[in-house]
Amino acid sequence: xxxxxxxxQTAQRTLARALRDGGAYADLFCERRSxxxxxxxxGAMHEAGLSQVLGAGVRVVVGESAGYxxxxxxxxxxxxxxxxxxxxxxxxxxxxxxxxxxxQRLHRAGDALYDRARTENAEPMHLANLLERADAAARxxxxxxxxxxxxxxxxxxxxxxxxxxxxxxxxxxxxVTLGVQxxxxxxxxxxTGYCADGGRTSMTFFQSTxxxxxxRESARVAVVNAEARPAPAGEFETLLGAGGGxxxxxxxxxxxxxxxxxxxxxxxxxxxxxxRVASELVTIYDDGDIPEERGSTSFDDEGTPCGHTVLVxxxxxxxxxxxxxxxxxxxxxxxxxxxxxSYRHLPQPRMCNTYMPPGDxxxxxxxxxxxxxxxxxxxxxxxxxxxxxxxVFMIAEGYLIERGRLGAxxxxxxxxxxxxxxxxxxxxxxxxxxxxxxxxxxxxxGQYVPxxxxxxTLQISAMSVGGxxxx
Amino acid sequence: xxSEEEARDRARRAVEIALAxxxxxxxxxxxxxxxxxxQARGERITKLDASDGRSLSMRLFLDGRKASMxxxxxxxxxxxxxxxxxxxQARYTAVDPYAGLPEPGEIPDRELALYDLxxxxxxDEERLEDVRRVERSIRAADPRIDNSNGSxxxxxxxxxxxxxxxxxxGSYRGTQIGVSASPVASEGRYKRTAHYGxxxxxxxxxxxxxxxxxxxxxxxxLFYGATKPRTQSTAVIFDREVAAAVxxxxxxxxxxxxxAVGNSWLVDRIGERIGSDLVDLLDDGTIPGALGSSPxxxxxVPSQRTPVFxxxxxxxxxxxxxxxxxxxxxxxxxASGGGIGPNTFFLAPGKRSLEELIAAxxxxxxxxxxIGFATEHASGLYSRGARGIEIRDGELTEPIEEFTxxxxxxxxxxxxxxxxxxxxxDGSITSPSFRVAEMQISGxxxxx
Numbered sequence: 001x002x003x004x005x006x007x008x009q010t011a012q013r014t015l016a017r018a019l020r021d022g023g024a025y026a027d028l029f030c031e032r033r034s035x036x037x038x039x040x041x042x043g044a045m046h047e048a049g050l051s052q053v054l055g056a057g058v059r060v061v062v063g064e065s066a067g068y069x070x071x072x073x074x075x076x077x078x079x080x081x082x083x084x085x086x087x088x089x090x091x092x093x094x095x096x097x098x099x100x101x102x103x104q105r106l107h108r109a110g111d112a113l114y115d116r117a118r119t120e121n122a123e124p125m126h127l128a129n130l131l132e133r134a135d136a137a138a139r140x141x142x143x144x145x146x147x148x149x150x151x152x153x154x155x156x157x158x159x160x161x162x163x164x165x166x167x168x169x170x171x172x173x174x175x176v177t178l179g180v181q182x183x184x185x186x187x188x189x190x191x192t193g194y195c196a197d198g199g200r201t202s203m204t205f206f207q208s209t210x211x212x213x214x215x216r217e218s219a220r221v222a223v224v225n226a227e228a229r230p231a232p233a234g235e236f237e238t239l240l241g242a243g244g245g246x247x248x249x250x251x252x253x254x255x256x257x258x259x260x261x262x263x264x265x266x267x268x269x270x271x272x273x274x275x276r277v278a279s280e281l282v283t284i285y286d287d288g289d290i291p292e293e294r295g296s297t298s299f300d301d302e303g304t305p306c307g308h309t310v311l312v313x314x315x316x317x318x319x320x321x322x323x324x325x326x327x328x329x330x331x332x333x334x335x336x337x338x339x340x341x342s343y344r345h346l347p348q349p350r351m352c353n354t355y356m357p358p359g360d361x362x363x364x365x366x367x368x369x370x371x372x373x374x375x376x377x378x379x380x381x382x383x384x385x386x387x388x389x390x391x392v393f394m395i396a397e398g399y400l401i402e403r404g405r406l407g408a409x410x411x412x413x414x415x416x417x418x419x420x421x422x423x424x425x426x427x428x429x430x431x432x433x434x435x436x437x438x439x440x441x442x443x444x445x446g447q448y449v450p451x452x453x454x455x456x457t458l459q460i461s462a463m464s465v466g467g468x469x470x471x
Numbered sequence: 472x473x474s475e476e477e478a479r480d481r482a483r484r485a486v487e488i489a490l491a492x493x494x495x496x497x498x499x500x501x502x503x504x505x506x507x508x509x510q511a512r513g514e515r516i517t518k519l520d521a522s523d524g525r526s527l528s529m530r531l532f533l534d535g536r537k538a539s540m541x542x543x544x545x546x547x548x549x550x551x552x553x554x555x556x557x558x559x560q561a562r563y564t565a566v567d568p569y570a571g572l573p574e575p576g577e578i579p580d581r582e583l584a585l586y587d588l589x590x591x592x593x594x595d596e597e598r599l600e601d602v603r604r605v606e607r608s609i610r611a612a613d614p615r616i617d618n619s620n621g622s623x624x625x626x627x628x629x630x631x632x633x634x635x636x637x638x639x640x641g642s643y644r645g646t647q648i649g650v651s652a653s654p655v656a657s658e659g660r661y662k663r664t665a666h667y668g669x670x671x672x673x674x675x676x677x678x679x680x681x682x683x684x685x686x687x688x689x690x691x692x693l694f695y696g697a698t699k700p701r702t703q704s705t706a707v708i709f710d711r712e713v714a715a716a717v718x719x720x721x722x723x724x725x726x727x728x729x730x731a732v733g734n735s736w737l738v739d740r741i742g743e744r745i746g747s748d749l750v751d752l753l754d755d756g757t758i759p760g761a762l763g764s765s766p767x768x769x770x771x772v773p774s775q776r777t778p779v780f781x782x783x784x785x786x787x788x789x790x791x792x793x794x795x796x797x798x799x800x801x802x803x804x805x806a807s808g809g810g811i812g813p814n815t816f817f818l819a820p821g822k823r824s825l826e827e828l829i830a831a832x833x834x835x836x837x838x839x840x841x842i843g844f845a846t847e848h849a850s851g852l853y854s855r856g857a858r859g860i861e862i863r864d865g866e867l868t869e870p871i872e873e874f875t876x877x878x879x880x881x882x883x884x885x886x887x888x889x890x891x892x893x894x895x896x897d898g899s900i901t902s903p904s905f906r907v908a909e910m911q912i913s914g915x916x917x918x919x
Contacts, residue, residue, distance in 0.1 A: 036560065041732060044565035049539035052553050057522075064512070068520040072543040085521045088595070092516055128563040147733045183733050183849050190733065190849035225850070233877065233913035234702040264512070266620050266655045266662050344524065383842045383856075387655060387662030390873050392843040392856035412847045416856040416875045416913075420660075464699075466854040466875025466913045 004160065004170075005054060006030045008103050010076045011162035014058060015100035017083035019164060022090035023060040023067075024098050025324075026083075026164040029301065030056040030074070031343040035155035036121045040131040042147065043139075048124060055343040058086040062096045064263075064329055065089050070344050101166035109171040109298035113291050114200040116172045122154040122203045130203070134180045134211035141219035144226060146190075147183040150215070152176075154203065161303040169303045174200050175294070175450065177439060180215045184222035189411070191225025193218040194380070194396065196439035199292040221378075221397050224409045231398065231413035231467025237373035238415065238463040239366055239401070243436040244378040246453030249284050250354050250442065251382040251391040252419035253277075257311050257319070258444075259326035259337070259349040261386050268389045268420065272317050278423030280315035281359055288336050288352035294438045294450035295352035299336065302347050306336035311354075315423075323349040341447040348445060353452030359429025366428050366459050373401040374465055376415060389419035392466075414466040422460055430457030475642040478503055478632035481527075485550050486634050489531055492554045496532040496572050498635040500769060500808060501525070501545075505591075508625035509599055511606040516599055517621060528808055530770075531557050535566035539809070569796040578641040578767045584760040585645035589674040591628045598624055601650055601680050608684030609654040613692055620653035620664060622684075631765070639771040646672055647762060650680060652687035658695055665690035665840075670897045672760055690839065694858060697870035700914040706835030707876055707910045708828055708862070711893050713841045714902035718816060720846045720853065721752065721880065722900055725779050726811040727794035729848055736851025736880055737785060746783035746884035749821065749905075753778050754789055756804055756814030763815030763899035769808035777803040779816075783884070789813075813899045820903040821890035828889050828906055830865040836912065837862055838876065851880040874914035883907050 011028050018026035032054045039047040056079065057070035067089025069082040090096060109116065134150040155175045162168045179196030195218035197209050240248055253269075261267035269277065288306025290296050299305045302324050310318045322330075323338030326349055339350040367375065375398060382393030392414050400407035435454035442451045482499040489497035503525045510518035528541045531554060538561035540553045602624035609616055625648070632642035651668025667687035669678035709717055729735040737745075746752075756774025758764050767773050770792055778786050790798070791806035805811045829837060841855040854877040860867045878886070891904040 036556075038560070038563070044567070045563055046565065046567070047537070047539070048557070048560035048564050049541070050553065050557055050560060051540070052542040052544065052549070055543055063515070065515055065517045065519075068518070068522070070520075070522045070524065072523075072525055082522075088521065089516070089519050092519070092599075124560040124563045149732060149734075185733070190736070192734070192847045192849045225847070230852075231854075231877075233875070233911045235914075235916050264618065264620065266618055266664065268661050270662075344522070346518065346520070380847075381844060383844065385664065385842065387664040388872070389661070390842070390856065390858075392875070394843060394854070411850065411852055412854070413852075413877065414843045414854040414856055414875050416842075416873055418873055464873065464875055464913050464915075466856070466877045466911075468852070468854075468877045468879065468911045 005032060005074050006160050008106065008168060010079060011168065012103050013076065014079045014083045015162060015164050017080050018058050018060050018087055019098055019100050021087040022096045023062045023087065024096040025061040026100060027059050027302065028056060028162040029343050030160040032158045033155065034121055035153060036124065036127065037151065037153040038124065038127045038131060039151040040135055041149050043135055045128055045131065057343040058083045059346060060086045060089050061325055062090050062093050065093060066346055068346050098164060100164035103162055103168045104166050107169045113289060113296050113298055114174055115202060118174055118202055121156060126203055127152045127154065130178055130206055130211045134215040137212035138180060138182050138215035138219045141216055142184065142223050144184040144186055144223050145182050145219050146185045149181040150179065152178045163303055167303050169299060171298050173297060174202060176201060176203060176205060178206055178211060178214060179439060180218040182219045182222035184226040186226040189226055191222050191228060193221030193225060197437040199294055199438040200296060201292045224397060225411060228409035228411040230469040231410035231465055232469045233465065233467045235462050235464050237370050238460045239373065239375045240458045240460065241377035242430060242432045242455060242457045243434045245458060246355055246436055246455035247379045247382045247393050249356055249455060250351060250453050251384040251393060252422055253284055253312065254286065254351045254354045255384050256386055256389060256419060257321055259320045259322040262320050263326045263330050267386050269317060273319065275317055276315050277317045277420055278312055278315040279426040281426050281429045282312055282315050282423055284312040284354065284356050285309065286311055286321055286351050286354045290353050293353045293435065293452040294440065295452040300338045301340045302338035304334045304336045304338060306352060309335045321349050321351060323347050339449045341449055345447050348447065350444060350449055351442060351451055355435060355454030356433065356456060358431050358433035358456045361428040361430050363430055363432060363457050366430065366457060367401055367406060368404040370401045371403060375399045375401050375406060384419065391419055392416045410467065416464045416466060422463065425461040426458055427461050428459035432456050475630055475632060475644060478630050479634065479640060479642050481545055482632045482634035483640065485527060485529060486636050488547060488550045489529060489554045490636055492551060493558055494531045495534050496636045498530045498572055498770060500528045501632045503630045504627055506627045507598055509602050510621040510623050511602040512619050512621045531561060532571055533558055533561045535568065535570060536561045536564045537570045538564065569793055572635050572637050573770055573772050573792045573802060575637045578771060579773055581766055583757065583764045583766060585643060585672055585764060587646045587673045590626050590646040590648050598626065604680035605650060605652045605684045608681045609652050609688050612685055612688040615656045615692055616654045616688055617657055618655035620655055622652045624650050633771045635771060641767050641771055643766050648674055648677055650677060650683055652684050654688050654691045656691050663691050663694055670762060672762055694870045694872060697872040699873045700861065700871040700912060702914050702916065703912050704909055705912055706832055706906060706908055708832065708835060708837045708904060708906045710837060710839045711902055711904045713838050714905055715898060715900050716841055718818060718900050718902050722813055722816050724848050724851060725789050727788045727790045727798055728811045730788050731794055731797055734849050736848065740785050742784065744784050745881055746780055747887045748782045749887050749890050750780045750783045750884050751819035752780040753819065754803065754805065754814055754816045758815055758896055761815050761896035763813060768804045769806040772802045772804045772806060774804045774814055815896055816900045817894060818890065818902045818905065820892045820894040822892055825891045825893055825904045828891050828904065829862055829867060832862045832865060832906065835862045837867060853878055853880055853883060874912055876910050876912055878910045
């Protein structure tokens with residue numbers, strides 16, 4: 001791998017320039033990202049590509065304001081220009097008079113969370129082989145599989161963060177993803193299945209979680225959906241599947257606990273720490289330090305170590321997710337949740353890996369207890385309105401429950417609910433907690449970052465299902 | 472900032488390097504952008520970002536195989552390094568008879584009015600004043616507005632250059648500007664928020680900050696006291712912004728990349744009547760001044776106007792060169808760099824105003840916001856969370872929320888029975904408001 005694009009001396013001078021016109025704090029985020037990806041379509045290796053990105057951004061913070069400028073030509077001259085542009089925020093407010101401290105020696109993150117030894121992207125031959133295996137396995141599942149689309153990504157992100165408090169850190173973060181999409185065709189309909197996994201690891205991950213396993217799962221769901229009937233419309237008792245059901249926690253609760261919304265007082269959870277916000281069966285954590293999870297990093301994109309944050313404990317709101325700026329304004333400490341998509345973006349408080357620990361209910365007993373309902377086994381994604389708490393998520397695989405038994409598969413539908421309302425309607429928590437397969441990405445304010453989710457099966461007494469079958 | 476001439480030279484140079492490294496054909500696309508964005512909240516400017524970005528995207532061909540490369544570094548050395556790695560990757564792709572550059576051809580010189588000097592010439596203080604005006608106006612507009620998620624301003628000046636090894640060479644420059652507001656009002660424990668903005672290529676065509684603020688506030692306040700509607704089947708009017716979101720899904724089904732692999736509910740349906748007579752859907756890259764216009768697409772194919780649906784009949788899919796060759800068609804100029812994308816994809820407007828549409832609706836729902844995404848294009852089922860206002864006897868009545876609307880796309884298009892005249896070319900997928908005769912609403916249990 002190439003040399004460091006940034007020396008301590010240059011970083012030091014950039015920070016000094018950033019704070020010359022005032023300001024309370026400054027940082028420099030430098031990133032080098034190299035990735036390779038390949039895509040297989042219709043049984044043939046269809047696309048191959050690589051990306052080599054290098055850039056840096058300078059931030060100056062004054063009160064609740066931030067000035068920012070990024071560049072891609074990393075000469076000292078251009079870095080100083082960027083620092084001067086970011087300092088415009090200080091000239092505007094004429095507040096703060098911090099000096100940048102002397103930078104410490106570059107601290108290189110350890111290997112606790114992911115293997116940092118790898119310095120090169122995986123060989124294309126290796127990637128091609130994984131895709132070919134996935135394709136062959138998916139086609140073998142069922143004659144109704146009419147199309148297979150598989151993609152694989154291997155990425156290495158190196159970051160250098162220099163802060164005006166003297167901290168200077170480096171990390172190398174790996175990320176791999178292998179995803180398989182299948183389309184099945186039945187007499188009645190086309191259906192899609194998607195299955196992906198990976199995380200902050202290397203291609204060796206796919207020795208234990210094999211391409212064949214992902215392909216078979218994707219093909220199975222495609223066939224289920226091709227044979228599925230329209231989902232009903234209306235309010236139903238609902239079971240949300242273990243693992244991927246964690247999208248519910250992410251949308252219905254997690255976003256509403258992010259520090260920026262709460263500092264501004266625009267979240268319905270603002271000012272409610274210590275209050276009951278959910279059924280006492282509900283406990284939710286966000287951890288940035290689970291090995292190899294997509295949302296894990298040795299330290300966040302502001303250089304703050306990631307850890308374990310209790311968000312909701314037995315129904316009571318315990319904490320928010322913080323980056324440095326919002327924590328400071330609220331008199332709290334950063335929880336290591338300051339994340340950004342790239343050097344082109346300012347950090348925001350974001351979730352890392354959000355999950356619920358297990359309860360004691362059995363899945364079969366939960367199904368047996370429902371007279372008429374929906375079992376939403378997995379999800380294709382979700383979205384939330386922070387202020388009102390209304391959220392949706394899209395069912396990727398779902399079934400009717402009729403008189404205590406699993407019934408016919410229902411086609412993809414949206415489930416809509418209100419976060420706090422749904423959380424008080426949790427009537428049982430399964431003993432089957434697990435983290436979902438690692439492929440989720442979260443969008444906020446135009447920035448996309450990898451996250452993890454997890455959950456046991458959850459029983460909710462009423463949710464609106466957006467099907468087309470109007471009884 | 473670099474001139475168009477410099478950008479073209481760099482693109483041409485990248486192609487030379489690729490050929491020297493062994494590529495049989497190559498294409499380079501360069502984007503250089505100056506961006507300014509600011510956020511105001513309360514009395515303060517809370518974010519100010521002034522940055523220059525650049526990127527190089529290349530497609531390389533090697534005797535029927537292909538690979539792509541993107542990056543931010545464009546010294547000869549960095550380009551050579553990336554090209555060599557990409558060519559190595561290309562060896563693992565399948566030989567594909569359809570892969571390759573477009574047939575040689577000229578890019579016609581057409582005046583599309585994409586660039587506004589007034590935007591580039593603005594002083595930072597003028598930009599900041601716009602966003603301060605929005606923020607002040609939302610608080611002045613209604614006493615119930617007690618907070619803000621921040622008002623935004625952004626503008627950009629983008630230079631794009633393209634060169635390929637078959638002699639195609641072109642460049643253009645465009646500007647864009649956008650202002651938006653996000654007021655917050657408390658209603659008990661809940662915070663009501665709405666987001667509303669205006670965007671254009673021209674400073675003079677942007678809505679006034681006060682106007683943007685007023686509309687954002689109106690959309691925030693009108694949901695006070697919203698309830699959950701009962702489960703029912705009823706007429707739905709999609710307000711222009713949510714109508715555009717519906718078109719985004721329809722666009723995906725019209726993309727030849729999805730059609731070619733069976734991932735579209737429109738497969739094998741060219742010539743079929745699918746929509747009502749009012750469904751005229753077009754993709755047009757040649758509308759002067761439109762945000763979605765450009766002289767050529769990501770592979771240098773000149774922009775054109777493509778009727779996709781005419782009076783409800785599916786006429787054409789949207790193609791880049793690759794999928795056009797595969798499906799025996801001609802490129803419609805929709806290459807977007809890594810896929811097929813819209814120029815301006817829109818529904819042709821009708822004659823009546825949205826207000827007249829509402830007045831002509833006996834019973835229904837005006838949908839103002841939808842949430843959710845992830846449509847399964849293979850089966851073509853639309854299902855979203857929604858928020859809106861009930862219509863009874865031609866009048867807007869109570870606000871409603873926390874419900875879903877759903878229907879298969881063919882039924883939505885066949886059910887379009889009125890289209891409003893409120894089309895604006897303010898995005899690459901845009902639509903006038905339209906009404907669908909009947910859709911399934913899922914809310915609280917229906918009364919017996």
